[in-house]
Each structure stands twice: as structure tokens, then as C-alpha cells.
Amino acid sequence: MALLELKNVCINFGGLKAVDKFNLTLQKGELVGLIGPNGAGKTTVFNMITGVYPPTEGEIRFAEKRTNSLKPYKISAVGISRTFQNIRLFGELPVIDNVLVAFHQHTHAGLLASVWRSKKFWQEEQSLVKKATxxxxxxxxxxxxxxxxxxLPYGQQRRLEIARALATEPKLLLLDEPAAGMNPQxxxxxxxxxxxxxxKFDLTILLIEHDMQVVMGICERILVLDYGVTIAEGPPEKIKKDPKVIEAYLGEEIH
Amino acid sequence: MNQLKKILLIILFLGLFLVLDLLISPRMNPYYLQILIYCGINIILAVSLNLINGFTGQFSIGHAGFMAIGGYTSAAFTFYLGPKILETLFLPLWFSKPLVFVAGLLLGGTLAAFAGLLVGIPSLRLRGDYLAIVTLGFGEIIRVFILNIDAIGGARGFSDVPKYTSLFWVLGFTVLTIVVVRNLVYSTHGRAFLSVREDEVAAEAMGINTTWYKVTAFVIGAFFAGIAGGLLGHYLQYLHTNSFTFIKSFEVVMMVVLGGMGSITGSILAAVILTLLPEVLRPVKDYRMVFYSILLVILMITRPQGIFGVREFNWDWLKKIFSRKKAQAEGA
Amino acid sequence: MQELIQQLINGITWGSIYALIALGYTMVYGVLKLINFAHSDVYMVGAFAGYYSAHWLGIAENPSVPKAILVMLISMIVCSCLGVIIERLAYKPLRKSSRLTALITAIGVSLLLENGGQLVFGADPKFFPQLIEGQEIWSKSGIVISNLQLIALIASLTLMGILQLFVYKTRTGKAMRAVSYNIQVASLMGISTDKIITITFAIGSALAGAAGVLVGLNNPKIDPIMGLLPGLKAFVAAVLGGIGNIPGAMLGGLIIGVAEVMTVGYLSSTFRDAIAFGILIAILIFRPAGILGKSTTEKV
Known part of the structure; x- marks a missing residue:
């Protein structure tokens, strides 16, 4: 059973087709890479899956349910979480609060219970802090x-974003360039x-990454996007040799 | 703390406020008493606006409008319905009068909260300065509408409002506002408010219903502004729309920004400072408001993040500052 | 019908003045993203500068058109100096702090000018001298147009035309647009952003000064808090038309001017101050960027 299915998904920005007839099927437990040159539409795919931009055409199904018109917070509730390419932490908040915010949808204390500080409120709060730690x-x-x-330094911020994304207890995790700006170690x-x-968390992961070492190293399957169109798909060894992919990267060598 | 202890504590505090009221009010210089009451009302306004502006990051400058709705609604209730209720209720007056007053205040707060809901809706599409100017506009529209309702005084103002507000009520509602906002902010809902301020897109992706939290912030903030309006009306026994222009909204925004966006203790301190400042400046007469505005500009330039920034005042912090000073002194 | 046309004419006169003030808001907002609340008081100072210079030049006794233009120029110069001083003293130190801080400072400066104005000019209203003798230049089938109305309209349109030319045809204008598009990038491209901001304040304030004199001509009672509401409505006009957009400010000003005069004429004068905001809210809910503004979506 496919966990996530995108069928002929398109999106237009003011007449420009940013992504055209995109198809993607993720099986449960897969780790798939999404690569392509800058501006190929990779992040746009993430934004459509997470409901930031609803697709103009096509269908997105997650765990058999259509998620096209759901708002982002509802999509988070069905079990999709993400990180952002240009880190979007809650910057002024302490590290732990970033994670606690993401726990929010699984909390039970109502507004009144929070104001009254009932026993249940305290218990929940303590267990949340423990879980977050x-x-x-x-x-x-x-x-x-x-x-x-x-x-925090850059690398730690990136890791915190992943931790925060996990706190929503997702089944599918979308990582947008998690290694950007990191040194080789x-x-x-x-x-x-x-x-x-x-x-550990029994996750399915879709990963955007420019660092080919990462993509080739951990992904079982790779999709290559260029100008909003999928130009290749397959295991890393096949992608490395694909002439279309090599052309898209304009002779950039793929290691 | 268990439920019983908490209720006892509340009763204890209410008793304390009552004793304070009975002891202080008759002996205190009425002018000082008035300043004290204004301080309380302004604290309610600043802390409630901080929930919207400081914690949720929705820029509102329409607080005076909510205040007007609360003030006029509660005054209309106690003025028109109050006497009838007092007649029909066969209860001693010392008991039924406060009952009518609280009912009026809550009604005013509720109507203001409803207005907050209406004003909160544009916040779903607008942000920053655009939202600010819309909230300001809503505030002015509310004022103009009240100006056109003759039953509540219209352009003449609403006079003969019963005098129900006393130090007791002001203390009670001030503490209530502070406790409610503080407890909300330090809870999972509070973190949700903050996440909306920090990054809406990320908050939404982390499962926060940002729409709901933005509107809720407006509703809660407006409710307390309405209460503050009711307290003011029943203290002055007179309401006029001129007290609720956007200038009043500005004043409250100044308190929030001066105290530090997202600092409750900062709001409290700034509310007190900005209430006292014009009074302290009274001796300079004509130059009073000039000094006031110059001081404001200087304060903003020298301390742009507000007095406390986003931090809360606490004793550890004070201790740290002192020990550092001491260490410096010793070092020197 | 005649009445409607008459109201329309009155509305356009008012609207063109709102538009002049709105330009200052729009320009400053464009470069600094700051609602310069003090701008409305610069306009007030403009009216008073006109008042004093007219008396000083002895124009009140024998009015003439060249002298009226001179008064307007003096008032524009005074205002642009004031605008630049405000920017240097109050806003420049806050370039790096939050926008809200700058906004509160702007409110503080506005309060200062109003209260300072009451101290310097006196709190009582003053009567603006007749720089030009008022005449009816058109009076047919119940429709009256005075020369003063026409002057206000022509003067505002001329100034706006000059501004539009300046912004689109000169090097400085191009730099101004660059700064308002992206201040960081503009400064990286070698544009002296501080200089551009100063020029923006100077021009915007000069326009407010002109508006002050034009209002004085048509509506001679002036006082230190005269800027408060017109200023706010002019800002509303700027937002309505699409902030940062010069033709938008003109359009917004005209819409608000006409709507207000119509409200007073057909509804009730008490609703006058609410109508501008009513229109604003209605438009922003459906077109959050204003009528002519470009909506920008946040990149995720």
C-alpha cells in the first residue's frame, strides 16, 4: 500500500508552470531523494504536499485519503511533517519550546484548564517537557x-528543525536540504x-538535497526534477549514468 | 496546589482587596486614588493588548474601540436594566448591586470580545501595517457608531452612570487579567500564540491552527479591554466617545512597546510609568505634553526593545545584575 | 443631479489634497516601511508656515497670485527642512530596530509636534489669510466652482505630475525606486540609502506643506491638531490605492475625498469620519494589497 501518492500534480504561478504532471508514489518505509538543479520545483513539490500551495491540478493522497484542499495544520495532523530549506525556527523561543510547539496538536489541556492550572495541566506539561528533552x-x-x-550555530539549527518536525509524530518526513551549509564531517x-x-520512528522519508554524497549515500530511490518535469527516476546507480540527468546538471559531474 | 487551596487563596485575595479598599479609599487623597485606579485600568489594557501584539504578533491599534464597546454596553446595562433588576431581586443592596455590576462588566466584555472576533477576521488575510490600519479603522468606526446612538448619550456623552467601580474591583480585575494572560502564555496554548508571532508558515506546518489562535488572541484581548472600559465608565460615571479615539489606542500600544513586546511585567511597569508621567509632569504646566512626547521618543531611541525586551522581570535576574555590579565594583 | 455634481466637485477638491498628503506617506513607507505618523503634523506646520509667511510678507493686505505661490514655496521649504530634521533626529537612530519601535517613535514625534504647536502657535484656531481673492468662476444651473477649488486641484495635479516625472525619469528617482524595492540590495549596488531617505523625506514633507497651504486657502480655520484626522485619512488613502504606489495614492485620495463629501451630503455629517475606514476595510479584505498595489506572496 502506497503511503503517499501524487498523481499528475501541476501548479501554476501567474501563468508559469512551476511543476507539471508530477507523479510520485512512496511506499511505507522508503527513503527517497528528490534532486534537480536550482529552480527545478523541488521545494514547490514539498509545499504542495504540505498544503502551503494547493496544486492547481492533480491529486495528492496520503494513506488513501485525499489531502489536496487541506490546510497545512490539518496535513500535519494526518502525519506529514517537514523541515524548511531556509531554516524557519521560532527564533526568539528557547530550543525546547520549538519542540513543545510541535507537540501542541497532541495536547489535551483546554484554554480554561491552562488558565486554572489544573492538576491534569501540570501533569501534561511535565510529561511534554520530559518527552521534548x-x-x-x-x-x-x-x-x-x-x-x-x-x-544556535547553523548545523544545530538544522538538527533542531528535524527534531521539531519529529515532534509532530509524523509518518512521513519531508527534509528540505538538511545538509545545506554543513561541513563534510x-x-x-x-x-x-x-x-x-x-x-527509530518508523518513518518514510522524502529528501531534497544538493549534496550528492548524501543523496547517493542514503537514498534507495531518486527522482530528478528539471523545469518542473520529472526527467529520471530510479536507484542511485542508474541515476548517476542517466544522460538526461547529466545534461540537466550541465556537465556537473555526479559523484 | 489542589483545588481547595486555590479557591481559598482566591477568597483570601478578594478579602485582602476588600480590606484595602475599605481602609485606603476613604482616607486617601481622591486625586491619588484616581491615579491608582487609572493605573489598574491601564494595566488591564496593556496586558490584554500584549496578548495580541506582543505574544501573537498581530499588530492591533484598535484597543480603544473594544474599550468603548465594553464601557458603553456595561453602562447601558447598569443604567437602564440595573434599577429594574435591583427592584425585582429581593436581595440586600450590598449584594445585588455588585451582582448587577459584574453582570454588566461581563456583558460589556463579551460584546467587546464579539467585536474582537470581527476585527480578528481581517487578521487572517492582512498582516503588519495593513492589519494595524484596519484595526485602527474598526476602532474609529465603532466610535462613530456610538456617537450616533442617542440612547447612550450620542455626542453629549453618557452621564449618570452609577458609581460602582471602587479600588476593590479595579484590583480584582487587574489581578485577574494578569493571571489569565500569564497562565495562558505559559501553557501549550501560549506557545501556540508565540509560534504564530515567530513564523506563521512554520507554525502551521507544525500543526498549529494559526487562524484560530489569531482570532482567539483578539477575542481574549478585546474581552479584557471591554472590562477596562466598563470599570472606567462606572468610575467616572460619564462616558464620552472622545475618550476612545485612536489616541487612546496609541497610548496602550506605547505601553506595550515601551514595556517590551511579550513581557507581561514590562507591560505592567510601562502602564504605571505612562499613567504617572503626565501627572508627575504637571508642575511644568504647558510644557507637560511636550516633555511627555520628548521623553517617549528618547526612551524609544535609547531602549528600542522596550524596558524588559521579551524577558519577564524576576528576582534571579535582578540578583544577577546586582552581583555583576558588585563584582565590577570590587574589581575596580 | 446638480447637487450630485456639486458634491462631486467638492469631493475632488478635498480628495486632491488628501492625495498630496498621501504621497508623503506612500513615499516614506516605500523606502522605510514606516507609517510616518508625524507626517500629518508636518502638514499642519505647513499651514502655519503659510500663515506666518503671508503675514510677514504683507500678503494678507493685498493678495496676488505670484505672492500666493511664494507663500506656498516658503511653506514647502519649511516643511521639507522639518521632515529631514525629524528623520535625522528620530528615525535614523532606529534604522536597525524593529518597525514597531520606529512606529511608536513616529507617534511620539507626532505628539511632540502637536503639543509643541499648541505652545508655539497657541491652541486657538487661527484664520488663514486670503492669499487669493475667492471668486466663483463657474456658476451655471446651480453648480458653483470657485477659483480656489480649481487652484487646489491644479496645484495638486501639477505637483503629483512633477513627482511622477521625478521618480520615473531621473537618476535619483530611479535610486528611490530601487531603495523602496529592496533597501539592502540597493545599498550593495552603491546607492547611498541615507541620502535617498533624506530626499524622500524632503519631497514628501514639501508636498505636505503645499497641502497645508491649499487647505488654508479653501478652509481658512487652522489649528495645531488640524493634521490629526486628515493625516490618518490620507494614510488610509495611500493604503487604499496600494502603498508605495504614486498613482495609487492619488486614486485613494480622490476616492476618500468624494466618499466623505457624499456621506456628509446624503447621509449624516457624523458618519464622515467612519466612511474612509469603512471603504478601506472593505477593499483590504478583498484586495489586501490595495487597488493598484501588487500583491506579493511570501516565499516558503
Whole structure:
């Protein structure tokens, strides 16, 4: 059974076809890479899946349910979470609060209970903090939990974004250039981490990445987008040799 | 703390306020008492606006409009319906009068909250300055409409409002507002408000219904502004739309920004400072408002993030500052 | 029918003045993203500068057109100096702080000018001298147009035309557009953004000064808080037309001027101050960027 299915999905921005007849099927437990030159429409695909821009045509189904017209927060509730290419943390908030916000949809305390500070409220709050600290520990951020998140170094901010995305308890995780701006050591660690959390949280992952080392290293299957159209699809070895892909990257060598 | 203890604590505080009211009000210079009451009302306004502006990041400058709705509604209730209710209720007056007053205030707050809902809806499509100017416009429209309703005084103003507001009520509602906003902000809902301020797109992607939180912030903020209006009307026994122009809204925004966006203690302090400042400046007479505005500009230039920034005042923080100063002094 | 046309004419006169003030808001907003609340008081100062210079030049005694133009120029110069001073002293130190801080500062400056104005000019209204003798130049089938109305309209249109030419045909104008498009990038391209901001304030304030004199001609009672509501409505006009957009400010000003005069004529004068905001809310809900503004979607 396919977890996520995009059928002939198109989107126009003021007459410009940003993505044209895009098809994608993700099986549960897959780790798939989405690559392509700048402006190919990769992030737009993410934005359509997560409801930021509803597609102009086509259908998106997640776990057999149509999610086309759902608002982003509803899509998060059905089990899709994401990170952002240009880090979008809640910058002025402490690290732990970034994760706590993402827990919000699974909380039960109402407005009145919060104002009254009932016993249940406190219990829930304590368990949330514990859960958040545990999650941060996986990313090596638990010791920094009270830091203001915008003050973290770049690599840690990227990891915090992944931690925050996981806090929504997703089935499908969309990672938008998680290794951008990281040095080779950090990148290598990140690859292990992604593999690790995929197993731990039983995730399906779709990954946009420019760093070919990452994509070729961990993805089981790769899709190549160019000018909004899928030009190739297959396992890493096949993609490496695909002439269309090589042409799209304008002779950039693919390692 | 269990339920019983909490209720006892509330009763204790109410008793304390009552004693304070009975002890202080008759002895205090009426002028000082008035300033004290204004301080309370302004704290309610600033803290409630901070929920909208500071914590949720929705730029509203229409608080005076909500205040007007609350003030006029509650005054109309106690003025027109109040006497009838007092007649029909066979209860001692010391009991039934406060009952009528609270009912009036809550009604005023509710109607203001409803207006908050209406004003909150454009916030779903507009942001920043555009939203600000729309809230300002709503405030002015509310004022002009009240000006055209003759039953509540119209251009003459609404006089003979019963004098129900006393120090007790002001203290009570001030503390209530602070506690409600504080407890909300330090809860999962509070984090949701903050996430809307920080990054709407990310908040939505993390499962926050940003629409609901924006409107809720407006509704709660407007409710308390309405209460503040009711307290003011029943203190002055007179309401005029001139007290609720956008200038009043500006004043409240100034308190929020001066105190620090998203700092409750900052709002409280700034509300007190900006209430006292014109009074302290009274000796300079004609130059009073000139000084006031110059001070405001200087404060903003020298401390643009507000007095407390986004932080809350706390004792540890104060201790830290002092110990640092001490260390410096010793070092020198 | 005649009445309607008459109202329309009165509305257009008022609207053209709103439009002049609105330009200052729109230009400053364009470069600094700041609602310069003090702008409405610059307009007030413009009216007073006109008042004093007219008395000083002895124009009140024997009015003439060249002298009226001189008064307007003086008032424009005074206002542009004031605008530049405000920018330097109050806004420049806040270039890097939050926009809200700058906004509160603008409100502070506005309060300062109003209260300072009451101190310097006196709180009582003053009567603006007749710079040009009022005449009816058209009076047929119940429709009256005075020369003063015509002058207000022509003067505003001329000034707006000059501004439009300046912004689109000169190097400085091009730099101004660049700054308003993206201030960081503009400064990287070697544009002296501080200089451009100063020029923007100077021009915007000069237009407000002209508006002050034109209002004085048509509606001679002037006082230190005269700027408050017209200023706010002029800002509404700027938002209505699409902020940062010069023709938009003109369009917004005219719409609001006409709508107000119509409201007073056909509804009730008490609703006058609400109609501008009513239109604004209605339009912004359906077209959040204003009538001529371009809507920008946030890139995710």
C-alpha cells in the first residue's frame, strides 16, 4: 500500500508552470531523494504536499485519503511533517519550546484548564517537557534546551528543525536540504542520524538535497526534477549514468 | 496546589482587596486614588493588548474601540436594566448591586470580545501595517457608531452612570487579567500564540491552527479591554466617545512597546510609568505634553526593545545584575 | 443631479489634497516601511508656515497670485527642512530596530509636534489669510466652482505630475525606486540609502506643506491638531490605492475625498469620519494589497 501518492500534480504561478504532471508514489518505509538543479520545483513539490500551495491540478493522497484542499495544520495532523530549506525556527523561543510547539496538536489541556492550572495541566506539561528533552537528546541538543534557538550555530539549527518536525509524530518526513551549509564531517554525521531516526520512528522519508554524497549515500530511490518535469527516476546507480540527468546538471559531474 | 487551596487563596485575595479598599479609599487623597485606579485600568489594557501584539504578533491599534464597546454596553446595562433588576431581586443592596455590576462588566466584555472576533477576521488575510490600519479603522468606526446612538448619550456623552467601580474591583480585575494572560502564555496554548508571532508558515506546518489562535488572541484581548472600559465608565460615571479615539489606542500600544513586546511585567511597569508621567509632569504646566512626547521618543531611541525586551522581570535576574555590579565594583 | 455634481466637485477638491498628503506617506513607507505618523503634523506646520509667511510678507493686505505661490514655496521649504530634521533626529537612530519601535517613535514625534504647536502657535484656531481673492468662476444651473477649488486641484495635479516625472525619469528617482524595492540590495549596488531617505523625506514633507497651504486657502480655520484626522485619512488613502504606489495614492485620495463629501451630503455629517475606514476595510479584505498595489506572496 502506497503511503503517499501524487498523481499528475501541476501548479501554476501567474501563468508559469512551476511543476507539471508530477507523479510520485512512496511506499511505507522508503527513503527517497528528490534532486534537480536550482529552480527545478523541488521545494514547490514539498509545499504542495504540505498544503502551503494547493496544486492547481492533480491529486495528492496520503494513506488513501485525499489531502489536496487541506490546510497545512490539518496535513500535519494526518502525519506529514517537514523541515524548511531556509531554516524557519521560532527564533526568539528557547530550543525546547520549538519542540513543545510541535507537540501542541497532541495536547489535551483546554484554554480554561491552562488558565486554572489544573492538576491534569501540570501533569501534561511535565510529561511534554520530559518527552521534548528525550527527543532533543537524540539530536544532541538536550544540554542546549534553554538556549534561544536563533543563537544556535547553523548545523544545530538544522538538527533542531528535524527534531521539531519529529515532534509532530509524523509518518512521513519531508527534509528540505538538511545538509545545506554543513561541513563534510557534520554531513556524514547527519546521514547516520537520518538513517537512525528512520528506523527509530518508523518513518518514510522524502529528501531534497544538493549534496550528492548524501543523496547517493542514503537514498534507495531518486527522482530528478528539471523545469518542473520529472526527467529520471530510479536507484542511485542508474541515476548517476542517466544522460538526461547529466545534461540537466550541465556537465556537473555526479559523484 | 489542589483545588481547595486555590479557591481559598482566591477568597483570601478578594478579602485582602476588600480590606484595602475599605481602609485606603476613604482616607486617601481622591486625586491619588484616581491615579491608582487609572493605573489598574491601564494595566488591564496593556496586558490584554500584549496578548495580541506582543505574544501573537498581530499588530492591533484598535484597543480603544473594544474599550468603548465594553464601557458603553456595561453602562447601558447598569443604567437602564440595573434599577429594574435591583427592584425585582429581593436581595440586600450590598449584594445585588455588585451582582448587577459584574453582570454588566461581563456583558460589556463579551460584546467587546464579539467585536474582537470581527476585527480578528481581517487578521487572517492582512498582516503588519495593513492589519494595524484596519484595526485602527474598526476602532474609529465603532466610535462613530456610538456617537450616533442617542440612547447612550450620542455626542453629549453618557452621564449618570452609577458609581460602582471602587479600588476593590479595579484590583480584582487587574489581578485577574494578569493571571489569565500569564497562565495562558505559559501553557501549550501560549506557545501556540508565540509560534504564530515567530513564523506563521512554520507554525502551521507544525500543526498549529494559526487562524484560530489569531482570532482567539483578539477575542481574549478585546474581552479584557471591554472590562477596562466598563470599570472606567462606572468610575467616572460619564462616558464620552472622545475618550476612545485612536489616541487612546496609541497610548496602550506605547505601553506595550515601551514595556517590551511579550513581557507581561514590562507591560505592567510601562502602564504605571505612562499613567504617572503626565501627572508627575504637571508642575511644568504647558510644557507637560511636550516633555511627555520628548521623553517617549528618547526612551524609544535609547531602549528600542522596550524596558524588559521579551524577558519577564524576576528576582534571579535582578540578583544577577546586582552581583555583576558588585563584582565590577570590587574589581575596580 | 446638480447637487450630485456639486458634491462631486467638492469631493475632488478635498480628495486632491488628501492625495498630496498621501504621497508623503506612500513615499516614506516605500523606502522605510514606516507609517510616518508625524507626517500629518508636518502638514499642519505647513499651514502655519503659510500663515506666518503671508503675514510677514504683507500678503494678507493685498493678495496676488505670484505672492500666493511664494507663500506656498516658503511653506514647502519649511516643511521639507522639518521632515529631514525629524528623520535625522528620530528615525535614523532606529534604522536597525524593529518597525514597531520606529512606529511608536513616529507617534511620539507626532505628539511632540502637536503639543509643541499648541505652545508655539497657541491652541486657538487661527484664520488663514486670503492669499487669493475667492471668486466663483463657474456658476451655471446651480453648480458653483470657485477659483480656489480649481487652484487646489491644479496645484495638486501639477505637483503629483512633477513627482511622477521625478521618480520615473531621473537618476535619483530611479535610486528611490530601487531603495523602496529592496533597501539592502540597493545599498550593495552603491546607492547611498541615507541620502535617498533624506530626499524622500524632503519631497514628501514639501508636498505636505503645499497641502497645508491649499487647505488654508479653501478652509481658512487652522489649528495645531488640524493634521490629526486628515493625516490618518490620507494614510488610509495611500493604503487604499496600494502603498508605495504614486498613482495609487492619488486614486485613494480622490476616492476618500468624494466618499466623505457624499456621506456628509446624503447621509449624516457624523458618519464622515467612519466612511474612509469603512471603504478601506472593505477593499483590504478583498484586495489586501490595495487597488493598484501588487500583491506579493511570501516565499516558503
Amino acid at each position: 528525550g527527543l532533543l537528546a537524540i539530536f544532541g541538543l538536550d544540554t542546549l534546551k534553554n538556549e534561544i534557538s536563533k543563537n 557534520e554531513t556524514a554525521k547527519l546521514m547516520l542520524l537520518i538513517k537512525d531516526i528512520q528506523k
